[in-house]
Amino acid sequence: MDSKLPLYERFARELEAQILAGTFPEGSRLPALRESSESRGLSLSTVIQAYRLLETKGLIEARPQSGYYVKPKPRARHLEPDPEPAREAPTSVSIDELSLELFRDTQDPDVAKFGAASPDPELLPTSRLNRILAELAREDRFSVDTSVQPEGCEELRVQIAQRAFAAGCPLRPDEVLITAGCTEAMALVLQTLCKPGDLVAIESPTYFGFLLLLEALGLRALEIPSNPGTGLSLEALEFALENHPVKAVFAIPNFSNPLGSLMPDASKKRLVEMLAAKGIPLIENDIYGELYFGEWRPPVARSFDEEGSVILCSSFSKDISPGYRIGWVAAGRRFPDMLKLKIAINSGTSVLPQLTIARYLESGGYDLHLRKIRKAYARKTAEMSRAIEEYFPEGTRVSEPEGGYLLWVRLPSGIDSLELYREAIAARIAIAPGYIFSPSHKHRDYIRLNAAVWSERLHKDLARLGRLVGKLA
Amino acid sequence: MDSKLPLYERFARELEAQILAGTFPEGSRLPALRESSESRGLSLSTVIQAYRLLETKGLIEARPQSGYYVKPKPRARHLEPDPEPAREAPTSVSIDELSLELFRDTQDPDVAKFGAASPDPELLPTSRLNRILAELAREDRFSVDTSVQPEGCEELRVQIAQRAFAAGCPLRPDEVLITAGCTEAMALVLQTLCKPGDLVAIESPTYFGFLLLLEALGLRALEIPSNPGTGLSLEALEFALENHPVKAVFAIPNFSNPLGSLMPDASKKRLVEMLAAKGIPLIENDIYGELYFGEWRPPVARSFDEEGSVILCSSFSKDISPGYRIGWVAAGRRFPDMLKLKIAINSGTSVLPQLTIARYLESGGYDLHLRKIRKAYARKTAEMSRAIEEYFPEGTRVSEPEGGYLLWVRLPSGIDSLELYREAIAARIAIAPGYIFSPSHKHRDYIRLNAAVWSERLHKDLARLGRLVGKLA
Numbered sequence: 001m002d003s004k005l006p007l008y009e010r011f012a013r014e015l016e017a018q019i020l021a022g023t024f025p026e027g028s029r030l031p032a033l034r035e036s037s038e039s040r041g042l043s044l045s046t047v048i049q050a051y052r053l054l055e056t057k058g059l060i061e062a063r064p065q066s067g068y069y070v071k072p073k074p075r076a077r078h079l080e081p082d083p084e085p086a087r088e089a090p091t092s093v094s095i096d097e098l099s100l101e102l103f104r105d106t107q108d109p110d111v112a113k114f115g116a117a118s119p120d121p122e123l124l125p126t127s128r129l130n131r132i133l134a135e136l137a138r139e140d141r142f143s144v145d146t147s148v149q150p151e152g153c154e155e156l157r158v159q160i161a162q163r164a165f166a167a168g169c170p171l172r173p174d175e176v177l178i179t180a181g182c183t184e185a186m187a188l189v190l191q192t193l194c195k196p197g198d199l200v201a202i203e204s205p206t207y208f209g210f211l212l213l214l215e216a217l218g219l220r221a222l223e224i225p226s227n228p229g230t231g232l233s234l235e236a237l238e239f240a241l242e243n244h245p246v247k248a249v250f251a252i253p254n255f256s257n258p259l260g261s262l263m264p265d266a267s268k269k270r271l272v273e274m275l276a277a278k279g280i281p282l283i284e285n286d287i288y289g290e291l292y293f294g295e296w297r298p299p300v301a302r303s304f305d306e307e308g309s310v311i312l313c314s315s316f317s318k319d320i321s322p323g324y325r326i327g328w329v330a331a332g333r334r335f336p337d338m339l340k341l342k343i344a345i346n347s348g349t350s351v352l353p354q355l356t357i358a359r360y361l362e363s364g365g366y367d368l369h370l371r372k373i374r375k376a377y378a379r380k381t382a383e384m385s386r387a388i389e390e391y392f393p394e395g396t397r398v399s400e401p402e403g404g405y406l407l408w409v410r411l412p413s414g415i416d417s418l419e420l421y422r423e424a425i426a427a428r429i430a431i432a433p434g435y436i437f438s439p440s441h442k443h444r445d446y447i448r449l450n451a452a453v454w455s456e457r458l459h460k461d462l463a464r465l466g467r468l469v470g471k472l473a
Numbered sequence: 474m475d476s477k478l479p480l481y482e483r484f485a486r487e488l489e490a491q492i493l494a495g496t497f498p499e500g501s502r503l504p505a506l507r508e509s510s511e512s513r514g515l516s517l518s519t520v521i522q523a524y525r526l527l528e529t530k531g532l533i534e535a536r537p538q539s540g541y542y543v544k545p546k547p548r549a550r551h552l553e554p555d556p557e558p559a560r561e562a563p564t565s566v567s568i569d570e571l572s573l574e575l576f577r578d579t580q581d582p583d584v585a586k587f588g589a590a591s592p593d594p595e596l597l598p599t600s601r602l603n604r605i606l607a608e609l610a611r612e613d614r615f616s617v618d619t620s621v622q623p624e625g626c627e628e629l630r631v632q633i634a635q636r637a638f639a640a641g642c643p644l645r646p647d648e649v650l651i652t653a654g655c656t657e658a659m660a661l662v663l664q665t666l667c668k669p670g671d672l673v674a675i676e677s678p679t680y681f682g683f684l685l686l687l688e689a690l691g692l693r694a695l696e697i698p699s700n701p702g703t704g705l706s707l708e709a710l711e712f713a714l715e716n717h718p719v720k721a722v723f724a725i726p727n728f729s730n731p732l733g734s735l736m737p738d739a740s741k742k743r744l745v746e747m748l749a750a751k752g753i754p755l756i757e758n759d760i761y762g763e764l765y766f767g768e769w770r771p772p773v774a775r776s777f778d779e780e781g782s783v784i785l786c787s788s789f790s791k792d793i794s795p796g797y798r799i800g801w802v803a804a805g806r807r808f809p810d811m812l813k814l815k816i817a818i819n820s821g822t823s824v825l826p827q828l829t830i831a832r833y834l835e836s837g838g839y840d841l842h843l844r845k846i847r848k849a850y851a852r853k854t855a856e857m858s859r860a861i862e863e864y865f866p867e868g869t870r871v872s873e874p875e876g877g878y879l880l881w882v883r884l885p886s887g888i889d890s891l892e893l894y895r896e897a898i899a900a901r902i903a904i905a906p907g908y909i910f911s912p913s914h915k916h917r918d919y920i921r922l923n924a925a926v927w928s929e930r931l932h933k934d935l936a937r938l939g940r941l942v943g944k945l946a
Contacts, residue, residue, distance in 0.1 A: 014643055021645035023634035031639050039639050039770075096813045103623055103816065130610035133825070137603035137610070148796055150576055161496035166504050166512050170487055172494035180653060184819040196669060209820070216664075216817035323621055323824035340569045343576065344689035346657040347682070350823040351796035352606070
């Protein structure tokens, strides 16, 4: 900053920068004159001069007996904003940039949210959770939990073990580590099992969040083909394991992201045995496992595991709340190492959301809730799938998921999903380009669509997307 | 499991194992017969046989119209438990094992908690926070926040920027990243600035949590002497920087942990200039900065930074709630890289505690709260310091912190703090041995005591600790 300016002007400029940066949003009160004077070591008259200067510039206003407030910015009237220019499809783009954009798209209220795999906000038990929160707050339940348990709250770990037992997969509460969502669970597993440079076998296509993790941790991916019906190809995996020094295998056997595939029980068993024989751990992600469209909850691969070679990760982000950020990992004999790592990187998971979810699970109603949302997601997925067939051009192919709420769509030949992504987002429609579901960008002619948010009023957006596809075909 | 056993007996054994593991605690209800039958693919009669077997063994009981419940374990009456044998001081122990023990010690209600640096639960605004939580839950405020913002909630980021401005350190809300406590903030900074094998200069002694982080991330530490009065020795640092390829410097200029030292403003300025000139970033931890005993809040080193070389980390764990796990980092130009990493490793921080803290800060009362706890911690620290002088043998030396609530105590010569730690914990007194505040275990004859929990009724525990010291002298 120019040190030749008088003090009051320098302070005024600093304050102006903060107002523009949003530190003091429109309508907010600036620090009192005396407060600014004391905290900044400026004389009161310097501070007054600075505030008056900003007042003259129309940035702030004095309110009698109250102080200085940031004035609303004048807005141009009756002038439509220029349409956002269509972004050029870059020749090269990284998965992390695109996935960051997917997050941003989700936050824009005007965008049709077919991109990120967020659940339908209407299908979360939010008001029930809010009642429990208020209840726990009234009971002063949170005052005893001022210290953090790095492994997570006992109540929640017990509930997770009980549900796992009911689902035919006995876990011990003391091997369950609570994490910030399933993402952190997978991060802890990878950091415990692998060191930078190690090779991890993954389904292709697979969840791009896992690819971000591999990149962040300096790990390499070995792509194993996966198909929309039965998931990971065991033949291809077996061949790969014989030819590459694979340190761990990552899979989503129940309703993979993005395929929605369900690995048959016999294949899960074979997968587990194959890996146990080679001493290679399986990292199993089961976040969609409860969202089955069929009669029964499919078992997790972990339930076929007798050697402790499967590490099961899951979360409550799809069925209870994404914003709570509560996941878990059944770490088995790796529990002590993962706990040490958890302590090192963040000391433990926030207590409020853990206790709220534990109370929700204890109090019943979760099973009823799951029955309701399973039906809803099955219906939404089927309806959106039909609508795609209606609106998209000839040659389009859609997956037939057996659970979850994701659709994997093959575009008519020659269409680049990244180009479609750019066109679509300019038209305020978010999609996930197939590009980001493989580290070698194999699935360029696919897109993933989120059916969780599907409703009648999105027909027109999907129809517009279909026309964009037609235009590019 | 023995596959020759009849099915019902195998299922009964599995259930028994789960009861012993705590999946079904005393008094809890077992899954209904039909539920177990369906979920496990067993016939109803097999399940009934299994439950009856456990009933006969006295593990569970049937309650009419309700189901089977886990019976309380019979307890021996009037028999005192054997005193816990004093653990042997191991010849070698790792910092991560000891720090895990410190966490455990904190959770044992019968232990005098001089070990971990937890704040006094009585000095947290818990009931105020609970009221805000209940208020937000009633307003249904959390329903709009089902999607996660990886960078954190806008409201909270604005509050943090406003407070920083008031303290003379202008930050832009859009460079503030919300994290799971200050620990995660530091983890993100280290992973963004360094790669495995890199060298980080640290104060010696320093907070052992940072040493855990360095170890977890495969980084190396270079110890720079720090003194109880003015903190980090700039002369030693300058010399070190000329002779070693240091990638970053970590310091706690305001009330270091464990020394409680306060670096003078002129030294902060010199430190910042020295590092800026060499292009080495400073990782500044300011979690104790608000807990000053003097007249004024000491400035952060970041406020002397004109080159963007200081990355400021802090949290609300010492003054609002440790269990909320909310911290932040003012990442400056490294914001995009840290955000990418945050997305990769856990997608974002839990929303509930963020909004609760934001509302607490907005609603005022925080400054009043801080004034109250500053006084209380100054008093506790002074009183405990006097009590140490009273109860500990000749030759003991105590630090004179200018803020925070930690005391750094030099034991009379020849006493090994690790041996004292073992003796003390056997006597149900937790302390932090000096051993863990340096990667080379330099400070063996020191202990750190937490004065936050100090109260009249702890005199007898401190006196016992003093006698143990005397015994070892």
